[in-house]
Amino acid sequence: MNVLNFVNSFFSDSAHWHGYDGIPARLGEHVRYTLQALLLAAAIGLPIGLVTGHYGRGGNALSLVATAGRALPSFGLLVLMTTLLGFGMLPVMIPLVILAVPPILVTTYEAMRSVDPSPVDAARGMGMHESRILFQVELPVALPLILSGLRSAAIQIVSTATIAAYVSLGGLGRYIVDGLYQRNYEKVVGGATLVAVLALVTLALFWAVARTAVSPGVRRR
């Protein structure tokens, strides 16, 4: 038996397709956690990144935030929050958001800084208001990089939400963690496949968004 046999038997077992522990339910949970955490992180990271990037202030503080954010061990943080706050949604959401904010924040800042200054100056010279410069001149040019920051954050959330099954969160990680405890390798590998596919679908979604949202003039460069 190799891994593919295990994967095949996991997906062909109809018991894995129904009920609270069925694939549709677990997949829905995983997607919901990911969206919630990503929206929260974007709500924090995007405005700060856009404004600091527009005015070019606070770059050092942001790179410090980035280093600190990377240094925090995601798994340890999950267990620590559960120890402090008990089981539930909040102790999982806090680490997911804490880990997703730095990539969004820093990439958005870098994206805004990397915008060619001459069109910005031209817009300012034409009497454009600062907020219009930000949204109509800088944002469209910075969009590809900003999206790549959101993409790394989303992928990190998908990955960490899997590990969060250890602290009793639902989602696709349940199959892996439960399967390991039950010595049911079929379940483990099935869960791993689902998580990997979800990560790749996330990647593809961001690629599609970048194709449609980024202005053709920016894309061609």
Add this chain to the structure above:
Amino acid sequence: MSGFLHDFFDIPSDLQHSWLGLIGLHLREALLPVAAGLLLALPIAQLCVRFRWLYPPVLGVTTVLYAIPSLAFFVVLIDYTGQTELTVMIPLAVYSLVVLVPAIVDGVRSVSEETLAAATAMGFGPVRRYFQVQLPIAVPAIIAGLRVATVSSISLVSVGMLIGNQGALGNLLHDAQIYNRPELTWNSVITTALLAILVDALLVLVRVLLTPWMPSGTARRKQAPALEDAAR
């Protein structure tokens, strides 16, 4: 307080390591994959620099590989390498490779044509030019990649706990649960974060030592592109 400190460093005997022993184990499990990743990334990056058409597909494959969640990667490997350290280290090596290839390619490509022409004019062959001109100039970019790879590797080793206590300092998280000793969780998180920060600082130091011609500190380095823009 001394009671807390005593508990803090009192590692349960089932882990078969002292606190320092766990740190050593953690560093080995995190750093060996980065070293392996670097050794593999150098030739791959060189191929991508040499044959430009190769870079976009390589970049695509690396992006896909990097998206695979660590736990999924670990458990699929269990079938081949068992619940061992190696199962944790292989995915970490792949992640490092994936971070390092673009970093090295960008670094080596950033060497200006004039510099390369000057080296050729001085009689440097391609090999000597690579090792004595291109690689040293690419050092800041390579170190930047190494910093990301090392720090995330140190953080991810802990996840190895889930596949049969292969997580070094991460194993403390499990013991904290089964023995109801929250201070072990604190120990794991703080020690892992400190290790990451220390190794990160060491890499910055290495960069400063290897590139004496560069201004020290990351802040001034970041201003360099802005200055180029102004000149252009």
